[in-house]
Amino acid sequence: MRDDIRSWNRLPTVGHRHVLEVRTRNDRLPLPPGDETCIPFGNGRSYGDVCLNPGATVLRTRALDHLIAFDRACGRVTCESGMLLADLLELVVPQGWFPAATPGTRFVTLGGCVANDVHGKNHHDTGSFGNHVRSFELLRSDGQRLTCSAEHNADWFAATIGGLGLTGLITQVTFDLLPVSNPFMITQGYRFATLDEFWRLNACAEREWPYTVAWIDCTRHSGRGILFAGQHAPPQPELPPWKDHHRDVPVDLPFSCINSLSLRVFNEVYYRQKLPRGRHLTHYVPYFYPLDAVKNWNRIYGTRGFYQYQCVLPPQVSADGIADMMRQIAGSGMGSFLAVLKTFGSRPASGMLSFPRPGATLALDFPNLGEKTLRLLNRLDSIVASSGGALYPAKDARMSGAMFRRGFPQWEKMLAFIDPRFSSGFWRRVNEPEG
Ligand SMILES: Cc1cc2nc3c(=O)[nH]c(=O)nc-3n(C[C@H](O)[C@H](O)[C@H](O)COP(=O)(O)OP(=O)(O)OC[C@H]3O[C@@H](n4cnc5c(N)ncnc54)[C@H](O)[C@@H]3O)c2cc1C
Missing domain, CATH: 3.30.465.10 (Uridine Diphospho-n-acetylenolpyruvylglucosamine Reductase; domain 3)
Incomplete structure (x- = not known):
């Protein structure tokens, strides 16, 4: 068994029987022996098991890079x-x-x-x-x-x-x-003290800016945070110099650096950061991809890995539902290191199982503390389910079949299109009979 194929949050930890390379787009698929199943593996940036196939095969696609x-x-x-x-x-x-x-x-x-x-x-x-x-x-x-x-x-x-x-x-x-x-963005940051303030600010910002996203402090019930708005910069007389800088977390830490103290300190410092006044020019890389600046940042969670949790709640219940979730998270003492809140628009998605739909989406990271973390995530599930919302499969390592079917009503229609030799850890989990 090979245990070197992981997704980004390192959960679940699984072994694969075969890791096959897809070398050119014109060849037949390299298939595992017998009736063993396979799943494509891109760059493993999903959190969870949509790209994993425990005990079976993954098809690595990175050679298809033309x-x-x-x-x-x-x-x-x-x-x-x-x-x-x-x-x-x-x-x-x-x-x-x-x-x-x-x-x-x-x-x-x-x-x-x-x-x-x-x-x-x-x-x-x-x-x-x-x-x-x-x-x-x-x-x-x-x-x-x-x-x-x-x-x-x-x-x-x-x-x-x-x-x-x-x-x-x-x-x-x-x-x-x-x-x-050009490669630059015009950006502006807006600090907010409460969730109510966020909803008002966000409604105005979405009319004016094509890109909006908010970071929120999950260690507090108030839901304070910063909204980052952006648009591609118009032609400029002169562009500032820009160089991509990388840091690295060079080794696997045996334990997680994320605990209630480091979370409180990080959130306080982040909330109080000096925001440039008004609109300013930012290169697209730090605006869109701030986490890419630290290579292997997932290692700060230690070898036990972490859970990502991303949900979407329908527009009419978003405000109450998100406030409820914030109360649960702050009350648990397990505030998320990275909490991101944004609203989806009304453009219908093209896919039967697409996650985006109108409403508000909240993405959270939690260190894997075993049962304690799972109990909190189950409580968050109850809020999502009773609000008529859904969880994002790309960021999931534990949702139940019932939760999946509720959030993705077209799942049955999808069955006819599944390749009989394809399967994944995620797919077996949400389809296994529930006891
Ligand atoms: C720091 C960070 C930030 C992120 N931010 C966002 C975000 O803002 N919005 C968002 O939507 N997602 C976000 N994600 C999740 C990420 O964008 C998705 O999980 C993405 O699909 C990962 O792409 P990948 O190439 O690594 O695919 P993998 O994780 O390897 O695979 C993802 C899925 O795609 C399938 N797949 C891959 N290649 C093929 C292929 N050639 N043919 C058929 N199926 C294929 C796999 O089977 C699997 O089901 C983020 C992830 C990280 C780590």
Whole structure:
């Protein structure tokens, strides 16, 4: 068994029987022996087990890293699915283009962006990644190749966007980019003292800014925090110099550095940080990808790993539901290190199992303290379930089948599209009979 294939939060810890490389997009799929199943593995930036297949096989896709076509006039690009968003950015930003939706790290593959239908800070304005996908090729385990778009094989298109890698291997994807004038953003930070203030501020900010996201202090009930708004900068007479700096957490720490004391100190210092006055220019890398500045930051949680928890609550119950969750978290003494709050807009997602939908989404990180953490997450689940919300599979290592089915009512329709040789730890967990 190989135990070196992990997702970003290092949970669950599992062994894989086979790790197979997909070397070119034109070959047949490398399949494990017998009837063993497989799941594509992009860059393992999911938190949890959508990209893991305990006791069976993962198909590594990173060798599929070629740019196939780029129409610089209209910003349409075709890439192999193992290409990193970071590499795409290097190619397209200097040409005046930018991905229409980007997650909070650029070290994800394009296949992973499709299969989790990832969203960014501009969902209220632009929708999620899948809304900008024009077509892709899907390679099935029987060798069949399907070209999928909203017009051709439309049902396969909808099953594969947000389809958690279960419908087959995406070999290449064509999608549209946004025009930009330069690599800089105009940004502004707004401090808020309470959640009520956040909702008012956010409603105004969303009318004015295409990108908005808030950090909130989960160690307090009040829900104080900072809203970060941004837009791509218009042409500038002169651009400031910018250099990418990296730090590293070089070794696996045997224990977590995150505890109630370090959390309180971090949250206080972060809340009190000096915000530049008014609007200012920021390079796109620190604006979109602040965590990428510390390589291997997941190691600060120690070898036991951590849980990410991301939910979405419908608009009419968001304010009460989020306040309730904040009370639970602050009361547990396990305040999250990184708590991110944002609202999704009303643009319908393209995928049957896409997570983004109208409402407010809260993302949280908790060190793995075993039962204590799981009890808190179960309490948060009750709030999400009674609000009619959903949990994000890309950030999940423990949701129950009932929670999944409630949050993703199209799950049954999806069954017809799952490749018989594909499965994942996540998929078996949410489908196992509940006792
Ligand atoms: C710091 C950080 C910030 C993040 N911020 C956000 C955010 O703001 N918004 C958001 O939506 N997500 C966010 N994420 C989650 C991340 O964007 C997604 O989990 C993404 O899908 C990971 O891509 P990956 O290439 O690492 O894929 P993996 O994690 O390896 O796999 C993800 C899924 O895609 C499938 N897959 C991968 N490649 C293929 C392929 N070629 N064909 C078919 N299926 C495939 C896998 O089977 C799996 O189901 C964040 C993650 C981190 C670590």
